[in-house]
Amino acid sequence: MTDPVRIVDVAVGILVKPDGQFLLGSRPAGKPFAGFWEFPGGKLEAGETALEALARELHEEMGITVTAACPWLTQTFTYPHATVRLHFFRVTGWQGEIQSREGQQFAWQTNRALTVSPILPANGPIMRGLQLPDVLALSAVALLGQENWLARLDAKLASGLQWLILREPQLDAADFATLAQTVIARARPHGARVFLHDHVELARELGADGVHLSARAAAALSGRPRGLDWVGASVHNVAELTQAQHIGVDYAVAGHIKDTASHPGAAPMGWAGFDALARAGWPFPLYAIGGLAAADGAAAQAQGAHGVALLSGAWQ
Ligand SMILES: Nc1nc2c([nH]c(=O)n2[C@@H]2O[C@H](COP(=O)(O)OP(=O)(O)OP(=O)(O)O)[C@@H](O)[C@H]2O)c(=O)[nH]1
Ligand SMILES: [Mg+2]
Numbered sequence: 001m002t003d004p005v006r007i008v009d010v011a012v013g014i015l016v017k018p019d020g021q022f023l024l025g026s027r028p029a030g031k032p033f034a035g036f037w038e039f040p041g042g043k044l045e046a047g048e049t050a051l052e053a054l055a056r057e058l059h060e061e062m063g064i065t066v067t068a069a070c071p072w073l074t075q076t077f078t079y080p081h082a083t084v085r086l087h088f089f090r091v092t093g094w095q096g097e098i099q100s101r102e103g104q105q106f107a108w109q110t111n112r113a114l115t116v117s118p119i120l121p122a123n124g125p126i127m128r129g130l131q132l133p134d135v136l137a138l139s140a141v142a143l144l145g146q147e148n149w150l151a152r153l154d155a156k157l158a159s160g161l162q163w164l165i166l167r168e169p170q171l172d173a174a175d176f177a178t179l180a181q182t183v184i185a186r187a188r189p190h191g192a193r194v195f196l197h198d199h200v201e202l203a204r205e206l207g208a209d210g211v212h213l214s215a216r217a218a219a220a221l222s223g224r225p226r227g228l229d230w231v232g233a234s235v236h237n238v239a240e241l242t243q244a245q246h247i248g249v250d251y252a253v254a255g256h257i258k259d260t261a262s263h264p265g266a267a268p269m270g271w272a273g274f275d276a277l278a279r280a281g282w283p284f285p286l287y288a289i290g291g292l293a294a295a296d297g298a299a300a301q302a303q304g305a306h307g308v309a310l311l312s313g314a315w316q
Contacts, residue, residue: 007076008084011053012041013069013091014130015098017108022130023098024116025062026105032081037107038120039088050087058094061102068093071304073129074281077122086122087281090301129285132251133162134297134307136287137314141168141179144315152315153183157190165212165232165309167197177202184208195232200225212253215240224248234289236269241282249284253309256290261312271303278304 015023024037042057044050055066069089076085098106107116111130119127137156141149153164166183168176180196184206187194193209196202203211210230213221218233218240224247225231232251233244244252254277258268269277274288285306292300293313300308 005083008082009044009050009053010041010084010086011044011050011057012039012086012088013054013058013066014039014072014088014126015091015094021108021110024107024109024114024119026116027120028102028104032079033120036118036120037116038123039126041086051089054087054089054091058091061104062106063099063101064094064096066091066094070301071278072306073126073283073285075122075125075283079121084122085281088126125283128250129306132285132306135163135294135314136253136307136309137161137164138309138311139164139166139168139183140311140315142170143312146179149315150182150186154186156315157187157192161190161192161314163193163195165195165197167212169197173199173202177206180206180208193230195230200228203228210250213249215243218243218247218249221247235277238277238280241277241280245282245284251285251287251306252282253287253289254278254305255288255309257288257296258291260291271299274300274305275303 025040027034027036027038040058040061041054044053051069054069058064058066069091072088072090074085074087076083100106109115111127139149144152164187166180168179171179176199180202184194195210195212196208197212198214198217200211204227210228211225213233215234215236230250232253233249235241235244235252235254241252254274256268257270257274268290278286286304287307287309288300288305289309292308292310294310297308
C-alpha cells in the first residue's frame with residue numbers, strides 16, 4: 001500500500017538582519033505560484049536533514065553560505081499540487097553577497113508593513129510569528145510589590161519593553177481588573193502590548209492585546225477565544241502543545257527549563273527536555289521559561305525557541 005498523503009518536506013530560510021528586517025524573494029517564472037513572494041528555500045533531497053537542505057538551497061538560489069541558523073517553526077499546508085511541510089529557520093549569519101541566481105527579485109521587509117505582494121498562501125501565520133519579540137515579560141507584583149513593580153514597568157517601557165503578560169493569581173478579580181487597567185494605560189503610549197493571564201472576558205472588556213492561557217485554561221477550551229488579537233498558552237508536554245495547536249494559539253511558552261523559586265519541587269525539563277518538545281515541529285513559535293535571564297536567549301534559540309519568557313529576569 002502506498003501512503004495516500006505524500007508530504008513534501010521543504011527547508012525555508014528567514015534571513016534576519018540585526019534591526020529585524022527580513023528578506024523575501026519572488027518565485028521565478030515557470031514554478032507554481034510564479035511571482036508570489038516567499039522565503040528562499042526548497043525541497044529536501046533524499047537523505048538530507050532540513051538544515052542541510054537549507055544550506056544547499058540558499059547557496060544554489062542566492063549564492064550565500066549559511067553560518068548561523070536556528071530552527072523556528074514547522075508549517076504544514078495543502079496546495080492543489082502538493083502537501084508541503086515547511087521547516088522554517090531563522091538565519092542570522094551568512095557569508096557572501098546575496099545574488100539572484102534564478103532570476104528572482106529580493107526585498108528586505110519589516111513586520112509593520114510589507115511593501116511586496118502577494119505572499120505565498122502558507123506564509124500568513126509566519127508573518128504574524130515574525131511580529132513576536134525575543135523576550136516576553138511576566139509581571140512581578142507578587143515578587144516586588146505593586147508600587148515597586150509599576151515603577152520598574154515604567155522604566156522598562158521607556159527602554160523598549162514590547163510584550164507583557166499580566167499574571168497575578170494572588171489578586172482577587174476586582175484588584176486584578178484595576179491593575180490591568182492601570183497597566184494597559186501605561187503601556188499604550190509606548191506601543192507595548194499587554195496580555196491578561198486567563199482573564200479572557202476582562203481582556204475583551206479592557207481592549208487588551210490578547211490573552212495568555214494557563215495549560216489548565218487551554219485544556220478547557222474547544223477553540224480559540226474570539227475577539228482577541230493574540231492568544232498564547234503555557235505548555236509543559238506534547239499533550240498540552242497538541243491542545244494549544246488545536247485551539248490555534250499564536251505562540252506557546254514551554255518550561256520550566258531550570259529550577260525556579262516559582263515552581264519549587266517540580267522537576268525542570270532542562271534544555272534537552274525543551275529540545276525534545278520543540279523537535280516535534282509546531283506551527284507556532286515557542287518560548288522557553290523557567291529560571292532564565294535575557295542572556296539565555298541565544299541558547300534558547302539554538303534549541304528551536306523563538307525567545308525567552310522572563311519573570312524576575314525581566315525586571316532587573
Ligand atoms: N521556498 C519556499 N517555499 C514555500 C514557501 N511557502 C510555501 O508554501 N512554499 C512551498 O514549498 C514548496 C517547495 O518550494 P520550492 O518551489 O522553492 O522548491 P525548490 O526550490 O526545491 O524548487 P525546484 O523543485 O524547482 O527545484 C512549494 O510548493 C512552495 O509553494 C516559502 O516561503 N518558501
Ligand atoms: Mg526554492
